[in-house]
Amino acid sequence: MTKKVTVLGSTGSIGTQSLDVIRAQEYSVFGLAAHSNVELLLRQVQEFHPHCIAVVDDAAADRAARELHGMPGAPVLLRGKEGLEELAAMDGSDIVLNAVVGIAGLAATLSAIKSGRDVALANKESLVTGGSLVTDAVRENNVKLLPVDSEHSAIFQCLQDEYSAKSLQKILLTASGGPFFGRTRQELQNVTKDDALRHPNWSMGSKITIDSATLMNKGLELIEAVWLFGLPAEQVQVVVQRQSIIHSMVQFSDNSILAQLGVPDMRIPIQYALTWPERVPGPAPELDFTKLHELTFDTADEATFRCLAACKKAIGKGGLAPCAANGANEEAVRLFLEGRIPFLKIGELVEGVVDSEAFGGPYTLDDVYACDAAARAYVLAHVS
Ligand code: NAD
Ligand code: MG
Incomplete structure (x- = not known):
């Protein structure tokens, strides 16, 4: 059709x-x-x-x-x-x-x-x-x-069987780890915008590429998964999958796990969102297992990548805390891309804003914009 x-x-x-x-x-x-x-x-x-x-x-x-x-x-x-x-x-x-x-x-x-x-x-x-x-x-x-986000499309694809979906226990949200996987805070002190813009597996817009380098992207995706699939944040586990071949996994009550795999090509999840519930041939190439030598798994280093820890804290606080984290991040990424703050400052600012208030409770759209503006103002007040 x-x-x-x-x-x-x-x-x-x-x-x-x-x-x-x-x-x-x-x-x-x-x-x-x-x-x-x-x-x-x-x-x-x-x-x-x-x-x-x-x-x-x-x-x-x-x-x-x-x-x-x-x-x-x-x-x-x-x-x-x-x-x-x-x-x-x-x-x-x-x-x-x-x-x-x-x-x-x-x-x-x-x-x-x-x-x-x-x-x-x-x-x-x-x-x-x-x-x-x-x-x-x-x-x-x-x-x-x-x-459309590849991880969430993967989860959605794994939940098409309504009988299994009812017993969803856990989401295993995969992360590439970004260009700075394995580095210490010391080693991240002087990384530049060009270093951060060099993503190993995906070619994307500049804001999300920086978000991938700070792991803010995974924090945003964890919050996105909570809203889309209705599980509490504690039941969403971030798993580093360096090759970006497994796009995420779901675990059911019997501890059986389903994963969705494919080449890292956004046209697969984009197409699935447009053709759902049907599958049709599309422009993305197939995954060649003769060239795929390994699939590796690691844990995310939240002590180094503070944005991920801050997003977890934000979804735990609830209300507008995730909005504040996002607003601070958007502003901090802009400043980093303009060369005005160092890389690690992004995480400090996002964490700082989440810690600055209680944030709980229901909200209106006007409240969202007010919170976003306040978070941006917080960032500007905390950079020299
Ligand atoms: P991008 O920077 O390449 O493109 C952004 C688009 O938004 C452009 O068309 C631009 O004109 C438009 N835009 C920018 N500011 C706007 C504004 N104020 N009002 C209206 N339009 C505006 O970004 P992208 O990488 O394509 O990412 C877009 C969204 O998709 C982001 O939310 C990102 O997190 C998400 N996403 C991207 C990827 C990816 O592979 N690029 C993967 C998953 C999710
Ligand atoms: Mg994604």
Whole structure:
């Protein structure tokens, strides 16, 4: 069946790989959204002929308007944050794939769900910052929230048998360990942005690549898993699997374990989210076991990689603590990429913000944004 898909964040790493899948499946594109890369967005418009596009950055939206002027069959142009939310909710798409980076994706996730649309979610920050808002909205609107993150797709794939799923006991969330696996704090003191941007197995956007180097990504994913699969954090165990071949595992009440394996290629989980519950041939290559010499397992070093410990503490505290951890991390990663703070400072700031308050209790969307702003302010106040 041909589907109509809206891709938010279409110019990014997940966005462009989503369009690879859409091209291969001959799905149609209803909407595309990006922050400011108008050049790539317009090339995507020429190929996929969406009904509507959204450009978040103001100056970029002006550029897009000029380029679209007089173009035959030009898409409707929406602008700003409101434009992104409006596109997510528009009638005409069957599913919204949210591949925006950061808390900037939250409002669009909620907007798509509240308009009754299924969501394929790459934007893990939606669940980390507004987990109860997102999962409540999914229940109230009776829509599907399909994971795109490879670990969560793996877990989801292992839980398709409803009889087994009922006896889920434990999630074994795999982690590559990132470029700095095995290093001591001493050895991490002077690592640079370029060192941190060199991921061994995956090619991704810069923010998530830094998150993989600090293990913040695994902390965010642990929180994401708690919201998606309803297990307490104590039943989610991080397992370092250096080759990124096992994408995660689940353990049932009889201690039987299922794993999902494949080459590290995001087009597999992206495609599964779009074709679920069916499986169809796709663009990702098969795993060649004649070239796979070993699968290794290690534990994560939380004493060195403080972001993971801080995220565990945050989900334990509940309420807006994960949102605060995320906000501090987004700000700290920005400062690290600008060369303004050293690598280890990211973990210190995330941990510091989680320790700074109680955070518990229910919250509204306004509370989420206020907490995010406060966490960013905390970071700015704690860097010289
Ligand atoms: P990226 O930086 O490559 O792309 C981000 C996209 O979001 C771009 O299209 C950009 O235009 C858009 N964007 C940025 N700021 C925005 C804003 N304020 N408003 C609207 N759009 C904005 O990032 P990515 O690596 O593709 O990651 C996207 C999301 O997917 C993240 O949440 C990440 O954690 C998650 N994810 C990525 C991977 C991966 O392999 N890259 C894997 C799993 C999960
Ligand atoms: Mg992942």
